[in-house]
Amino acid sequence: MTTAYQKLSARMQKINDLGHLQAMSHWDEAVMMPPGGGEARAQALSTLSSVLHDFITAPEIAEEIASAKTETLTAPWEQMNLEIIEKNYRRAVDVPSDLVAKFTRAHMQSEQAWREMRATNDWQAFLPLFSETFKLCREIATIQGESLGMDPYDALIDQYSTGFNQAIIDPIFSQLKAELPNIIKNIVAKQADENLLPITGTFLVEQQRQLGLELMQALGFNFNHGRLDVSHHPFCGGVPSDVRITTRYSDHEFITSAMGICHETGHARYEQGLPTAWSGQPVGKALGMAIHESQSLLIEMYACRSAAFMEFLSPLVKRHFGDNPCYNPANLLKIYTRVKPGYIRVDADAVTYPLHVILRYELEQQLFTDQLSIKDLPEAWDQKMRTYLDLSTGANYQNGVMQDVHWPAGIFGYFPAYTLGSLIAAQLFAAATKAHPQIENQLKQGDFTTLFSWLNKHVHSRASSVSPTTLIQDATGGPLDSSYYLKHISERYRE
Amino acid sequence: MTTAYQKLSARMQKINDLGHLQAMSHWDEAVMMPPGGGEARAQALSTLSSVLHDFITAPEIAEEIASAKTETLTAPWEQMNLEIIEKNYRRAVDVPSDLVAKFTRAHMQSEQAWREMRATNDWQAFLPLFSETFKLCREIATIQGESLGMDPYDALIDQYSTGFNQAIIDPIFSQLKAELPNIIKNIVAKQADENLLPITGTFLVEQQRQLGLELMQALGFNFNHGRLDVSHHPFCGGVPSDVRITTRYSDHEFITSAMGICHETGHARYEQGLPTAWSGQPVGKALGMAIHESQSLLIEMYACRSAAFMEFLSPLVKRHFGDNPCYNPANLLKIYTRVKPGYIRVDADAVTYPLHVILRYELEQQLFTDQLSIKDLPEAWDQKMRTYLDLSTGANYQNGVMQDVHWPAGIFGYFPAYTLGSLIAAQLFAAATKAHPQIENQLKQGDFTTLFSWLNKHVHSRASSVSPTTLIQDATGGPLDSSYYLKHISERYRE
Numbered sequence: 001m002t003t004a005y006q007k008l009s010a011r012m013q014k015i016n017d018l019g020h021l022q023a024m025s026h027w028d029e030a031v032m033m034p035p036g037g038g039e040a041r042a043q044a045l046s047t048l049s050s051v052l053h054d055f056i057t058a059p060e061i062a063e064e065i066a067s068a069k070t071e072t073l074t075a076p077w078e079q080m081n082l083e084i085i086e087k088n089y090r091r092a093v094d095v096p097s098d099l100v101a102k103f104t105r106a107h108m109q110s111e112q113a114w115r116e117m118r119a120t121n122d123w124q125a126f127l128p129l130f131s132e133t134f135k136l137c138r139e140i141a142t143i144q145g146e147s148l149g150m151d152p153y154d155a156l157i158d159q160y161s162t163g164f165n166q167a168i169i170d171p172i173f174s175q176l177k178a179e180l181p182n183i184i185k186n187i188v189a190k191q192a193d194e195n196l197l198p199i200t201g202t203f204l205v206e207q208q209r210q211l212g213l214e215l216m217q218a219l220g221f222n223f224n225h226g227r228l229d230v231s232h233h234p235f236c237g238g239v240p241s242d243v244r245i246t247t248r249y250s251d252h253e254f255i256t257s258a259m260g261i262c263h264e265t266g267h268a269r270y271e272q273g274l275p276t277a278w279s280g281q282p283v284g285k286a287l288g289m290a291i292h293e294s295q296s297l298l299i300e301m302y303a304c305r306s307a308a309f310m311e312f313l314s315p316l317v318k319r320h321f322g323d324n325p326c327y328n329p330a331n332l333l334k335i336y337t338r339v340k341p342g343y344i345r346v347d348a349d350a351v352t353y354p355l356h357v358i359l360r361y362e363l364e365q366q367l368f369t370d371q372l373s374i375k376d377l378p379e380a381w382d383q384k385m386r387t388y389l390d391l392s393t394g395a396n397y398q399n400g401v402m403q404d405v406h407w408p409a410g411i412f413g414y415f416p417a418y419t420l421g422s423l424i425a426a427q428l429f430a431a432a433t434k435a436h437p438q439i440e441n442q443l444k445q446g447d448f449t450t451l452f453s454w455l456n457k458h459v460h461s462r463a464s465s466v467s468p469t470t471l472i473q474d475a476t477g478g479p480l481d482s483s484y485y486l487k488h489i490s491e492r493y494r495e
Numbered sequence: 496m497t498t499a500y501q502k503l504s505a506r507m508q509k510i511n512d513l514g515h516l517q518a519m520s521h522w523d524e525a526v527m528m529p530p531g532g533g534e535a536r537a538q539a540l541s542t543l544s545s546v547l548h549d550f551i552t553a554p555e556i557a558e559e560i561a562s563a564k565t566e567t568l569t570a571p572w573e574q575m576n577l578e579i580i581e582k583n584y585r586r587a588v589d590v591p592s593d594l595v596a597k598f599t600r601a602h603m604q605s606e607q608a609w610r611e612m613r614a615t616n617d618w619q620a621f622l623p624l625f626s627e628t629f630k631l632c633r634e635i636a637t638i639q640g641e642s643l644g645m646d647p648y649d650a651l652i653d654q655y656s657t658g659f660n661q662a663i664i665d666p667i668f669s670q671l672k673a674e675l676p677n678i679i680k681n682i683v684a685k686q687a688d689e690n691l692l693p694i695t696g697t698f699l700v701e702q703q704r705q706l707g708l709e710l711m712q713a714l715g716f717n718f719n720h721g722r723l724d725v726s727h728h729p730f731c732g733g734v735p736s737d738v739r740i741t742t743r744y745s746d747h748e749f750i751t752s753a754m755g756i757c758h759e760t761g762h763a764r765y766e767q768g769l770p771t772a773w774s775g776q777p778v779g780k781a782l783g784m785a786i787h788e789s790q791s792l793l794i795e796m797y798a799c800r801s802a803a804f805m806e807f808l809s810p811l812v813k814r815h816f817g818d819n820p821c822y823n824p825a826n827l828l829k830i831y832t833r834v835k836p837g838y839i840r841v842d843a844d845a846v847t848y849p850l851h852v853i854l855r856y857e858l859e860q861q862l863f864t865d866q867l868s869i870k871d872l873p874e875a876w877d878q879k880m881r882t883y884l885d886l887s888t889g890a891n892y893q894n895g896v897m898q899d900v901h902w903p904a905g906i907f908g909y910f911p912a913y914t915l916g917s918l919i920a921a922q923l924f925a926a927a928t929k930a931h932p933q934i935e936n937q938l939k940q941g942d943f944t945t946l947f948s949w950l951n952k953h954v955h956s957r958a959s960s961v962s963p964t965t966l967i968q969d970a971t972g973g974p975l976d977s978s979y980y981l982k983h984i985s986e987r988y989r990e
Contacts, residue, residue, distance in 0.1 A: 018546070021516045028519060033737060035719055036721075036737065037720060040734055043508075044512040044513070044516055048512070222531070224530055224531035226529060226531075227527065239532070239535055241531055241535040242528060242529060242536070
């Protein structure tokens with residue numbers, strides 16, 4: 001006889017399968033699709049969404065969850081799987097579908113408008129559309145919060161970074177906010193005297209691609225289960241058994257693409273390391289965006305932007321682009337650890353980045369508690385930029401409040417994931433190198449086996465079978481703590 | 496109020512949308528997917544198939560068809576759309592689903608076995624699996640035939656080449672069978688004395704690709720609605736607004752790939768020329784495989800393997816690969832019109848090809864009327880090969896009865912499409928050049944505009960709104976007639 005849990009499990013596999021097609025279509029759209037294919041593709045994906053929605057909200061699921069709770073599950077991961085299934089189901093069914101449809105229309109409109117209005121810096125025209133998107137997002141967050149027993153903004157944070165909330169984030173971000181502005185001033189002052197040889201010349205895409213593939217090889221990317229391609233915005237997509245990472249090449253430098261590939265490979269190794277025994281089940285998926293980002297940032301920021309790794313990178317670069325002093329390890333390290341406060345989050349270095357995130361996080365908190373209204377965002381933004389990074393955006397909305405796609409697209413509560421990821425990465429990297437001091441020497445050889453075997457054991461193989469709190473505690477022996485990050489930047493940037 | 500026809504139409508759009516994802520996934524699988532992605536992809540596609548099956552066989556469709564028949568439809572194409580919807584529905588629901596499942600398992604098994612057993616020439620081991628596949632295919636054909644009022648084998652032919660049947664095919668194939676063996680002997684004898692300069696050297700893939708793209712450009716391929724890539728077996732896939740064609744490059748010659756690209760571009764232009772007003776509806780799709788093949792063969796065999804086109808191709812080739820007498824128009828034409836009887840259908844030239852098809856067609860007819868049993872296929876095959884092409888396959892099963900994937904995959908009734916396509920192509924090309932005698936001169940410039948504007952008017956834009964019989968009659972002024980093909984080869988090969 002089929003148990004209720006088995007029935008649920010079969011449903012999850014089907015939902016996963018349709019998600020597979022969705023993920024691959026998104027990859028294709030970003031990487032392969034000619035522009036004229038867009039309309040029919042949007043139509044096809046909208047039909048798939050509605051089919052998926054019917055699967056996800058099938059009324060039988062409620063009964064099956066209730067029955068499954070009375071059954072004896074054979075493994076702890078099945079228990080966790082059931083919990084996630086229930087949480088996902090409540091998220092899907094508790095919000096009335098006409099509200100979801102209104103929100104979808106609103107954020108599609110504001111995102112579309114944003115693409116044009118950001119270019120023309122037109123905050124005033126964008127404001128009414130954006131206000132509507134925010135209003136509906138908040139309505140949904142309120143319903144989901146009630147349903148899950150969470151504050152509305154926490155419900156959004158939890159949606160992206162499972163297991164995190166303001167109670168965890170606030171003290172951590174407070175410490176960063178208190179210390180980073182001074183740290184940045186010191187680093188900038190120190191770097192001002194540095195003699196950095198800039199990289200100049202033209203770099204063939206095919207050679208950059210070869211370099212990227214060699215980095216992926218060193219990082220243990222499994223090419224039997226994934227590929228590297230090109231897209232306008234780099235990302236890690238696809239499915240665990242077929243991970244599609246992308247990059248973007250510039251003719252003028254290889255620095256960004258090379259490190260971007262390391263970053264995406266960090267994401268990819270997480271996906272490729274998820275336990276195949278749980279594939280197709282919610283418990284077998286990655287543990288939210290904060291942990292996902294920790295895996296890419298650990299590789300990029302902690303392992304690859306290190307003095308040790310430059311010993312490996314330098315000869316690779318020279319083999320492709322010739323022997324030039326600017327490719328010496330010390331100079332590459334200077335390039336890769338340059339700190340420079342700027343307006344744009346996505347261009348920020350590892351030290352100023354958290355302040356971009358904290359700024360957005362605090363503004364989101366204020367919006368969700370009515371301490372700030374949407375129309376006053378630019379002024380509040382400018383004030384925080386001046387406080388945190390000593391820069392004024394003024395009426396430069398396109399590089400201020402209008403710079404990110406997240407808000408226009410109705411995505412609130414996502415930003416903390418980036419900095420949580422960085423903090424978790426610092427803490428995990430400290431634990432891994434403490435357990436295996438040879439890791440640093442291995443990085444000099446481009447040997448990541450010890451590091452990844454530790455990560456696989458403590459992160460990848462656990463998938464979503466534990467909360468991030470448990471995962472961090474088990475892996476590092478303590479709760480999330482920003483001092484690892486602060487210690488790391490102090491060592492790397494001010495030594 | 497929504498009419499029943501409108502409801503059906505909305506269902507068809509959804510079915511079309513899921514088909515879009517299916518088509519793109521197949522393209523991705525053949526072109527992009529790393530091997531390790533296969534298992535999850537198969538699982539995802541199997542789920543999609545079952546979702547699609549539920550959409551296609553929804554019981555409400557029967558009532559909606561019945562109601563729609565009583566409604567006044569505003570356009571003749573809607574009437575045709577309704578007819579196709581009904582026919583597709585009956586095909587889908589009249590066969591019991593457990594029989595479909597048994598057949599799917601059987602042909603997947605025999606196809607898989609064939610991939611190994613063809614290599615080892617093991618007909619005996621293959622026979623029981625193949626017999627089971629044939630048996631189940633015949634059971635399904637019998638049910639569908641009864642349901643559609645057709646002979647079982649006709650039901651299969653009609654499934655692939657809508658509107659064709661043995662009554663149409665038999666006299667046409669008889670004429671070819673009677674005349675071709677002698678024609679071939681004469682051509683081979685004549686060509687034996689020809690001085691053909693063989694192509695030698697190494698040809699860079701990137702240059703071959705450039706040549707291919709230039710050919711596609713000349714052929715009016717719309718790159719805003721499609722792409723060219725590489726796959727093991729060349730094909731034309733994707734959807735009308737995003738047509739994905741593929742080719743395969745050899746280092747040793749560019750001849751096959753260049754002409755293969757012309758062939759696939761013929762398919763692609765058909766898809767790209769389908770009326771967008773009917774997109775998503777059955778009436779808006781291509782009119783079966785025989786007509787589809789006519790569009791690729793018209794471009795490849797009639798337009799591009801011509802003396803006129805060699806005037807355009809020769810300088811293109813020389814620009815890419817250097818000035819060499821073997822790239823002169825006359826020599827390229829010799830290469831592209833070489834006739835040589837061989838064992839393998841897919842390697843056959845335009846003159847011997849029909850005999851490969853007729854052989855298979857006749858054997859299929861005999862199998863479906865119990866005049867031949869599966870186990871006696873090799874002997875019957877050998878006998879026909881000797882009669883038609885003066886070659887003996889004997890116990891060389893891998894180049895005989897086991898050479899094609901069609902039968903192991905449970906595909907019977909498909910082969911006639913190839914030769915019907917060629918005959919239709921000859922007749923259409925004769926009509927087009929009769930209406931527009933300037934086409935030949937235009938081909939010398941690589942100018943296909945007049946030809947494609949004729950094809951678009953008479954074939955592409957009509958999609959499935961008429962039967963092939965009507966389409967051929969309207970376009971050429973007469974019924975399908977193999978004399979156009981015979982006249983063509985007589986002119987091209989024996990003049």
